[in-house]
Amino acid sequence: METSTVAAPPLAVETIGLTKRYPLTWKRKVLVALDGLNLQVKQGEVFGLLGPNGSGKSTTLKLLLGLIVATEGEARVFGLPPESLEARRRVGFLPENPYFYAFLNGDETLRFYGKLCGVTGDKLDKRIEELIDLVGLQNGRERPLRSYSKGMLQRIGLAQALIHDPDLLFLDEPTAGVDPLGSAQIRDLILKLKKMGKTVVFSSHLLEQVQEVADRVAIFSLGKKVLEGSLESLLTENQSTQVLIPAEMNPEQQERLRKFIGQTGVNESEIRFTRPHLSLEQLYLRTVQAQPDFVSKDSPRP
């Protein structure tokens, strides 16, 4: 009998012991920007990178894009070295606070990046139309980028990242400096990309937003990944059981319930009636501040 084995698709992102150190020659010290990162992102996932400034998020993205070279460890994008052209053909990137070429207008910007990716002719014209519609920049096509607002720059940035229809998107603080409406639009766009089967890896400080779009998150602190998992598992408190009763309970009802549960062997005095809700923000702060050498400032670390 013939058996056929179907090879699992390669991981969108995989890092093994990825480390980046910068020697500070004058101070005779070494700055550890990223320390032994092991990370796996499956295809089609939306993965959030969280952490304070200088925690290693942007370094991770730069290493995954092959923009900088790892001191130790290995990174793979769809099983390929990140610096290879094959990997980059499948990757789109939006840097933090992107500026782009201020002398180009929206249309010219997309045309430039499209051509660099080998998209030309009618295909490029069609793609530009689609992306202008997708990011809602109809009024910015003919305007030079120097006259763009922050939100518009972010949107043209997303459009250029998508110009060659990549399978994986790296977004570094995609909502930084964008107003709530623009921020919501970017969130919707990420959800739309997820529906299209794209993999999205993004960093953000807006925790509520991360909670709304990410399947899994990793929290970084001082160059180390300190927590990773699905939002579902991370946001669940395992030491207690929550019984959701979709009704307001008066004290008498609460007392009767307490006695009833007490009959099952649970200490009645430990039963509390609250509305427990752990937000991602709480989790984030608790995790970061729990680090023994946590310092609450953005200064570079030795």
Place this chain on the structure above:
Amino acid sequence: MISSLHRILIIARNTLTEAVRQKVLNVLLIFGLVLICSSVTVSQLATPDIDAAGLFSEQIKFVKDFGCGAIGLFGFFIALLSTALLIPQELDKRTIYTILAKPVRRAEFLLGKFVGVVLLLALSVALMSLAFAATLYWQESVGLAAVEANYAQMDLKHTPTAQSMHDHDAAQIIKQVRDPQLVEAVLLIFAKIVMTAAIGLLISTFATSWIFTIITTFMIYLIGHGESLARTFWLSHGAETTIWQSGLIGLIALLIPDMNSFTIVDEILAGNRVPWHDVLNLLCYANVYVIVLLAVSVVIFDYREI
């Protein structure tokens, strides 16, 4: 290979567009054009006491010196400014990330940037050369009109001697203005400023600020002019120099291009004949130097943390 070349050309075109839309470079170019065109007036002011026979010859020489000097000077400034800003600006504005995150090799990015600067320099030199040619043509027309007027005032204008003098003066003016060697001069000036741009590019691949790039490139340019003097001294006093002195001079000769050899342009402007093969030799020298500088730039840029 073709797609690689395609990407280099896309980046080159973008670099040229950026430079053309930049006010600083445009202002520099306009200054250059105005200066070249104004050389006619300046030449008249600079040669007031020369007698009629030599007047136009001197004025044309002045316009040629002035024109070629302006092309070289403004070409140098444009080369220096455009290359010094090339990489730091990309890093400051983080535009480099968006390009290098695309399927573009670092070498393609760097070469594309350089080709863009060379195109800009070619465009600037072409425009200034056109203005130079127009100015010379204007000078020729004025000179020929003056010779005609001079001839008309002569009492014995129909004598063979007067006719011969008139023809001689007119021929001198035309010969001086329509000198094919001026093409050689412009080509050599262009090669020199492209070399300057290549030096600037090399410095900017490891420099952290554009001011450092400008100062260092300028210093190398100056040393390049004094290099041949040092070499001559070394050759004539070879036995008297220590091993360190000769080593240093040898290193300078190897690393820094000999800019002084381009003073051959002065010979052309002085009206001396410079054979084409000498010019071609210099152009080949510039080419080889630019290729070596680009190769080193690519290697350094490949290792640079961005």
